[in-house]
Amino acid sequence: MIATGILTLIALLLMFLGGLLDGLTGGSTGALRAQQGELIVYSSNSQDSLVRSRITPEVRESVEEAAGGAGVYGLGSVQLGARIDGKGPRDLVAVVLFGYESPPRGVPEGAPEDGEVYADRSLEAEGIAVGDEIRLGPARSPVTVVGFLDDSRYAGQGTLWGSLDTWRSVLEASRPGERVGDGVVQALLVGGDPSGDTPSAEAIDRATGGATSTLTIAEAIDALPGVAQQQTVFNQIIGVTVIIALVVVALFFALITVERTALYGVLKALGASSGTLFAGVLLQALVVTSIASAIGAAASLALDAAIPAGSIPFTTSAGLLLSSAAYLAVAAVIGCAFSLRRVLRVDPASAIGGEQ
Numbered sequence: 001m002i003a004t005g006i007l008t009l010i011a012l013l014l015m016f017l018g019g020l021l022d023g024l025t026g027g028s029t030g031a032l033r034a035q036q037g038e039l040i041v042y043s044s045n046s047q048d049s050l051v052r053s054r055i056t057p058e059v060r061e062s063v064e065e066a067a068g069g070a071g072v073y074g075l076g077s078v079q080l081g082a083r084i085d086g087k088g089p090r091d092l093v094a095v096v097l098f099g100y101e102s103p104p105r106g107v108p109e110g111a112p113e114d115g116e117v118y119a120d121r122s123l124e125a126e127g128i129a130v131g132d133e134i135r136l137g138p139a140r141s142p143v144t145v146v147g148f149l150d151d152s153r154y155a156g157q158g159t160l161w162g163s164l165d166t167w168r169s170v171l172e173a174s175r176p177g178e179r180v181g182d183g184v185v186q187a188l189l190v191g192g193d194p195s196g197d198t199p200s201a202e203a204i205d206r207a208t209g210g211a212t213s214t215l216t217i218a219e220a221i222d223a224l225p226g227v228a229q230q231q232t233v234f235n236q237i238i239g240v241t242v243i244i245a246l247v248v249v250a251l252f253f254a255l256i257t258v259e260r261t262a263l264y265g266v267l268k269a270l271g272a273s274s275g276t277l278f279a280g281v282l283l284q285a286l287v288v289t290s291i292a293s294a295i296g297a298a299a300s301l302a303l304d305a306a307i308p309a310g311s312i313p314f315t316t317s318a319g320l321l322l323s324s325a326a327y328l329a330v331a332a333v334i335g336c337a338f339s340l341r342r343v344l345r346v347d348p349a350s351a352i353g354g355e356q
Contacts, residue, residue, distance in 0.1 A: 003252040004288050010245045011296030011328055014238060018320045019300055021234040023313030024156075028230075029221045030120070031096070031154035034104035037073065037189030038198045040220045042213045044205075048223040050077050050186050057183035059211050066207035067190050070198045073102035074185035076167045079157065080137040080174055086127055093126045094157045097136060097143075099167025102189055106149035111163035121148045123158040125308050134160070137174025155224075156313070190214075242327045249285055249335025257281065257339045281339055285332040293325035 026033075032040070041063055046053035055063075055074070064072045076099040081092030097117070103109055107118050119128055128134065132145050143162060152159045164185065172179040180186075191198035201214035215223065222228050267277060304316040 003248070004291055006248050006252075007245065007289060007292035007328065008295045010241060010248065011292045011324065012299055014241050014245075014324045014327065015296045015300040015316065015321060016303070016314075017234060017238050017241065018324055019304065019314045019316045020312075021231065021238075022317065022320060023315040024230060024234075025227060026151060026315055027153045027156045027313045028224055028227055029154075030152045031077075031098065031104070031159055032217055032221050032224075034106065034149070034152045035075075035189055035217060036102060036105060036191075037071070037217070038191030039189070039201055039204070039214050039216060040075075041188040041190060041204060042186075042215070044211055044213045046213065048213055048215060048220065049225075050075075051079075053186045054180065055185050055188055055212070059208055060183070060185070060188060062208045063188055063190065063204055063212065066199050066204045068197070068199065070191050071102065071189075073100070073189045074164055074187075075100055075102075075189055076164060076171070076180070076186045077154070078137075078167065078171045078175060078178070079155070080170070082160075083135040083140060084127060085132065093123070095123070095134075095136070095160055096154045096157050097160045097162065097167060097170055098154075099162060099164040099185075101164060104149065104152055104161060106152070107147070107161060112146055112166075114163055114165050114169070115143055116146045117143045117160040117162040117166065118147045118149050119145045119160050120152045120158045121150050122153055123160075124148070125311065126158070136160075136170050139170075139173035141170045141173045143170070238327075242331050245328055246331040246335045249289075249332045250338040253281055253285060253336050253339045256284075278336075278339070282333065282336045285336045286329060289328050289332040290325075293321075293328055297321040297325070 041055065042048050042050070042053040043055055043059070060072065060074070077096055079094070079096050082095045083091075084093060087093075098104075100111065103111070112118065117134075128145055130145055130147060133142050134145065135142050143160065143166065145160075149161070152161070168180060190204065201216065204214045205212050300316045300321060304314060307314050
């Protein structure tokens with residue numbers, strides 16, 4: 001019972017850490033994962049940052065020539081404070097406005113009308129609904145929400161998705177020092193068009209004479225500031241938690257083996273093999289671990305359902321719960337292995353006589 005309680009707490013910690021990591025990563029990378037292209041093209045001097053990147057029409061022509069039949073689509077972004085009806089004039093909501101030519105997943109084909117945007121569903125927690133007007137930036141540029149999409153947060157902020165013209169006009173009004181000329185975008189998405197083969201990143205960069213830095217979507221996600229470091233830290237914490245689970249199982253079943261030495265001696269005297277006895281110990285460990293994992297999974301699902309969207313970055317999934325349960329099961333098997341030597345050494349005569 002004690003082991004079940006301790007392992008349940010460890011399972012809860014393991015699944016909560018995994019859910020927190022997935023939530024933090026998802027909240028930083030959703031906008032890139034939502035893209036339907038296969039490659040993203042930045043300017044070479046941008047350090048693979050969307051904010052620093054600028055792609056001119058001349059560079060875009062070179063990319064389109066290298067892309068052949070694959071689609072090439074512009075993308076722009078700007079981080080702003082949004083004013084929402086019902087909130088105070090200084091009560092701003094941090095958002096990222098994206099201008100696009102190729103819609104992200106969950107958005108209908110074709111860009112919306114100028115001044116219209118689709119909003120990430122996390123912004124519903126801020127009181128935003130379809131038909132609401134949001135005023136962006138110090139210029140309070142008005143945009144109207146015409147729909148929602150899921151899982152498109154960026155840099156921990158809710159996103160808005162509109163046409164490139166909407167993006168340019170808001171950028172020029174609120175950040176005049178960052179305004180871009182006609183045809184200039186921050187990045188290009190390549191691919192996502194079944195009628196054409198996507199070229200390699202190296203081919204695109206060669207075609208532009210080194211004026212671009214082309215990455216896959218996965219590489220662009222890894223290049224986001226803090227994402228890789230965040231994953232490394234959390235994975236180390238999760239690894240330590242698994243080691244703690246291993247130690248708990250090892251200590252608990254070592255004590256059980258000592259307490260049941262006489263019982264094991266009787267079973268050996270009746271013909272039970274050491275392998276059969278160890279299998280019983282292992283089965284008990286797996287049953288305890290399964291109960292702990294089931295309780296932890298139920299608690300994680302309940303927590304995920306209870307947390308409002310856009311608040312604590314916590315996300316759980318079947319894959320996360322199964323992988324956490326698998327880690328605990330492996331820890332249980334390895335922990336039980338430390339009891340194997342003592343089980344093998346049980347001598348029926350001395351164990352029954354109390355001299356073991």
